[in-house]
Amino acid sequence: MPIQKIEMISFRNHQKKVVTFSPGINLLWGENGSGKTSVLEAVYILSNGKSFKTNRLIETVNREKKEAVVSGVFGGKTTTFYQPTNGQKKIKINNVVKKTKDLIGQNPTVLVSPEEEKITKGPHTERRKYFNRLFSTVSKTYLNNLIKYTNAIKNRNHLLKQNKQPTEIKIWDAPVAKYGALLWLEKKHLQQSFNREVLLVCEKYNNDININISTTTPKKPTENDLLEKLELNIQKDVFLRRTLVGPHTDKYTVSFKDKPLREYGSQGEHKLSFVLLKVAEHGFIKKETNKNPTLLLDDLFAKLDNSRGNAIFDLIRKSGQTIITNTDLVGVEAHGINPNNPNNKTIHLLRNWKN
Ligand SMILES: Nc1ncnc2c1ncn2[C@@H]1O[C@H](COP(=O)(O)OP(=O)(O)OP(=O)(O)O)[C@@H](O)[C@H]1O
Ligand SMILES: [Mg+2]
Incomplete structure (x- = not known):
């Protein structure tokens, strides 16, 4: 509106x-x-x-x-x-x-401003935040699951920071696995839809380039798999005092002509990719929400x-x-x-x- x-x-x-x-x-x-x-x-x-x-x-x-x-x-x-x-x-x-x-x-809204350039230039956390925000804009379910997941991770990490026993920490494994798997499943579908939009935009404006976004989201995420991973990793989590597996650790890589943009991109390639991603964002929101x-x-x-x-x-x-x-x-x-x-x-x- x-x-x-x-x-x-x-x-x-x-x-x-x-x-x-x-x-x-x-x-x-x-x-x-x-x-x-x-x-x-x-x-x-x-x-x-x-x-x-x-x-x-x-x-x-x-x-x-x-x-x-x-x-x-x-x-x-x-x-x-x-x-x-x-x-x-x-x-x-x-x-x-x-x-x-x-x-x-x-x-x-779709914002095209210097502050948003961190989407391609910044660390993985910036792209994770960007996609979480974007997917929450187009899906209430995603937003609600993200809130519940973030809350569960916060509580689990709080206990880890307090040096609590694994038995106590594990209380939070079930909600982390439940909402984590739901997030991953929806994220996969939304990411595919976003990537299709990026492809369309590249074909339209710069046929000779391809921009691709890959992510560490598992191919077939399930609640059980995540639960197992949490259990397997508990000693590491205790040692480092934070939860090391789950959607909050996902990484996104933007590639320009098949090379990771963040590591290899020139200023011009960053700017061009940024604008094309923003055009794709607009099309994506329109497609997903009307x-x-x-x-x-x-x-x-x-x-x-x-x-x-x-x-x-x-x-x-x-x-x-x-x-x-x-x-x-x-x-x-x-x-x-x-x-x-x-x-x-x-x-x-x-x-x-x-x-
Ligand atoms: N909390 C605040 N209280 C009072 N003034 C503020 C506050 N925060 C920012 N400003 C001032 O408000 C002014 C307007 O800032 P803004 O960034 O909106 O300007 P702008 O028109 O976009 O300028 P530019 O063309 O340089 O980008 C600036 O002078 C800034 O220092
Ligand atoms: Mg200004």
Whole structure:
């Protein structure tokens, strides 16, 4: 569902600011530090319950204030996020308190920003987090199993850290094996679907390259196999004080022309793979949920060249709603997006305004 309006109070540099969006292309422009990325961050928080800039949401509260409030209207439903400096975040949908998990998947977004480049450049944990987030967006079952699995692992690791006896630690083996196997099974199917999308995108834009994602997820995961592995590994777990088998240790490798990108990729190959993965992410969410995600493009135009540009502009055309940030409109026009087109909306942000 496109976002129609957002209100930010004491959020980052925005004291009190309302922005209305078009369901098409929105060009958010203004000088450095005017708060463009912060608007994207606010939209992202309403979609995902978390920020892409920080793991500490408290940092989003304006430095002179005690609480940030962000409220967004998505097709008649109002989602509000409250973050006090002295407590936990709170989420409400139409004034009813909800959990983060109720938010995820409702109004999906695809974020193309420098922060997301860690998907190809960063360590395995980054790709694991990325796929967990993506699969949770398209499947409530995946999300619920992930929450239960993470909780079981947390409890098991807590006992391991306290040097408890194996008999005590093993209490958590059954839930770890149950939810771990369920996660693995669904992950396999979703990963295949995502990989198909990547293949389609590569064929369309760069027929001479192939990007492939491989994972350490077992071919035929079963609860019993995982249970056996947990038992086999117990001495190692005790020694290292953490659980060493299960989906939380999965590794993902992105290959570019059959070579692991992280180890061998050039800057250009990273950038191209990143953009193509994002195009695939958009198609994947659409295919799995029938929802058209809002595309959030931060700091992009300065860096585009032709091979990446074509894929991105096609994505903008396919996407229902897009919010693009840039310091000026000239750069956007230079890439063929007309700010005067009545379907597009321009939003100008000024630095240091207090309204
Ligand atoms: N918690 C906060 N309280 C007050 N101001 C903040 C807070 N967090 C960030 N800022 C400031 O808000 C301003 C807007 O940041 P933002 O990243 O949104 O700008 P931007 O328009 O995207 O800039 P650029 O074009 O350089 O990317 C910055 O000056 C930043 O220092
Ligand atoms: Mg910015």
